[in-house]
Amino acid sequence: AVVSTQRVEDSLRDIHIDFTFYPHAAAQVHGIAFWFDVAFEGSQKTVFLSTSPSEPLTHWYQVRCLMGTPLFARPGQPIIGSVTLTSNKRQSYDVKLKMHLAGSSETITNVLDLKNPYFRYTGSVPVPPGNQTVSPSDNYWENVTTSVTRQCFI
Numbered sequence: 527a528v529v530s531t532q533r534v535e536d537s538l539r540d541i542h543i544d545f546t547f548y549p550h551a552a553a554q555v556h557g558i559a560f561w562f563d564v565a566f567e568g569s570q571k572t573v574f575l576s577t578s579p580s581e582p583l584t585h586w587y588q589v590r591c592l593m594g595t596p597l598f599a600r601p602g603q604p605i606i607g608s609v610t611l612t613s614n615k616r617q618s619y620d621v622k623l624k625m626h627l628a629g630s631s632e633t634i635t636n637v638l639d640l641k642n643p644y645f646r647y648t649g650s651v652p653v654p655p656g657n658q659t660v661s662p663s664d665n666y667w668e669n670v671t672t673s674v675t676r677q678c679f680i
Contacts, residue, residue, distance in 0.1 A: 541611040541619075549599045557592035557636075558609065558623060563663045576662035580669075591623050593634045604628035616641055 549555075561577040577586050591609070599605055607625030614620050618641040626633040 539613045543609045545605075545607055545609070547605040548602055549605065551601050553599050554596040555593075555599055555605055555625070556596045557590060558607070558625070559588055559590045560609070561588045561663070562586075563661050565661070574661055578662040578666050580666040581662045589621070589640065591621055591636065591638055593623065593625070593636050595634055597625065597627055597632075597634060599627055611640070614639075 545558075559579075561579065563574050563576040563578065566573045566575065575584065577584060577588050579588055597605065604627070605625055606628055607623065610622040611619040612622070616639070618639065621638045621640055622635070623638070624633060624635045
């Protein structure tokens with residue numbers, strides 16, 4: 527399939543992601559962390575570039591977006607929110623984060639510049655990416671789900 531380059535570029539100008547999380551324990555929620563996978567589909571195989579926490583660092587990073595004030599969540603209480611990434615003239619994104627607890631009228635927000643290195647996780651030495659033929663994030667979440675399921679039956 528041929529995809530219009532302009533259409534793909536336009537779809538990356540504003541990226542909006544709604545989320546709902548259910549904490550397993552009471553917690554102070556200080557923000558959200560996220561990463562991405564990119565699939566490069568070749569004629570012989572597909573190779574993934576990932577910024578997943580289970581993968582070596584690249585020059586892109588996992589991002590930690592902190593809020594000014596934490597939310598205090600009870601076990602199972604839904605944390606509802608959204609992240610909007612808007613492209614800017616600095617060849618990056620402005621990140622608008624909003625979240626609240628189900629049953630509460632208190633909403634916390636923050637706007638961050640993704641280019642600010644303060645939000646990048648840089649915990650290990652970069653290794654050249656591109657050795658995966660399956661999505662590293664899918665593998666990560668499969669292991670998390672399996673681990674949680676095992677803990678529930680122990």
